Amino acid sequence: MGASREGEKWIDWREVRGFSRVTEATLAELLDGGQAFRWRRQGEVWRGVWSAYVVELNVIDQRLCWRAPEKTAQRDEPALHHYLDTTGHQERFVDELPWRSDPHLDQCLEAFPALRILRQPFGETLLGFLCSATKQIVQIKQMIALLAERHGTPIGAGEHRLPTWDELSRVSEKALRECLLGFRARYIHDTAQVIAEQKGWLEETERLPYAEAKERLCSLPGVGEKVADCVLLFGAGRLEAFPVDTWILKTMERRYGLTAWKPAQVARFGRVHFGAAAGLAQQYLFAWERRNGARMK
DNA sequence: TGACAGGGGGTGT
C-alpha cells in the first residue's frame, strides 16, 4: 500500500483498461506534450490534477497503471476513464487517418502507439490556453501551478484545484499578474467578467456544433482561432479542430513541403488532408518533431 | 557560478 508524502493512504496500482501498447514515450507525450499543464513527474510516476481529481499514472510491465488516494479512488476511476477517453473510439479515428498514403504520418503513428487526445474539463482548458500565448510548456505549467496554489481550493493530497471562472472573476488583475501571467492577466481577468456575467455560457458553448462553438470562443478577449481550436480539441473532444501555430507551420513546411503557406491555408490543408480527426493527427506530428526535429528553425 | 541577451506553441490594433 503506497503512502504519499502527505501521509494519506493510496490504493495499489491498478491497470487502466482500454489503453494497450502504451510506452513511456507515449505517456510523456500524452501528459506533457502541450495538451495539459498539470502533470508532473515524480521519479517514475506522473501525478496529475484536473477538476478535483488527483491521480498518479505509471507504466508497469508495459501496462498503463493508475492509483489515487484511498478516500477518493472509487470516484476517481470513472473520471480517469473519461479523462483518458478509453472508450476506444479514438482508435477508430486513428485508423481512418490517411496513414496508408502518407508515409510520414505512418511513421508518427508507429513511433507513439496509443497517443490520444485527452478529454479535459472545458473551463480549465480555456484557462490553460489563455496562458499559452508566446509561452512554452514549462512556463505555462508554472503559471497554472501558481493560479491553482493561490486562487484554487485545496482538494487533498497536497494539491489545489484550479479556480473556476466564477472564482477568477473575483480575482484582481494585479493578483493575476503576480502569477507570472504578464499581458495575459488582462485577457483572463476580462474573459472571467464576460463568463461570470452570463450564467451557463461555458456549458452552452461546449455543447454547440464546432463552428458555432469556435465563433463564440473567439469573441472572448485573448481568444483567437488557435486558442479556440485548442480548447475545442483538448477540452471538448472535437477531434476535427486543427490548431495552427508556429510549430505546425514549421512542421508542415518541413514534412509536407508547404513553404511560405499562411495559417489559413495550412488550416485548410489540414482539414482536407487529415480529415475528421485532423487534431489527432497533429498531436502525432508534434510528438515526432519533439523527438526527431530538435531545432526546427 | 553568475550575468546577460534573445526569444517565446498568440492576440489585438
Next chain:
DNA sequence: ACACCCCCTGTC
C-alpha cells in the same frame, strides 16, 4: 507590422 509582459534557456 508591432506592442504586449517577463520568465526561461543557452551561452559566455
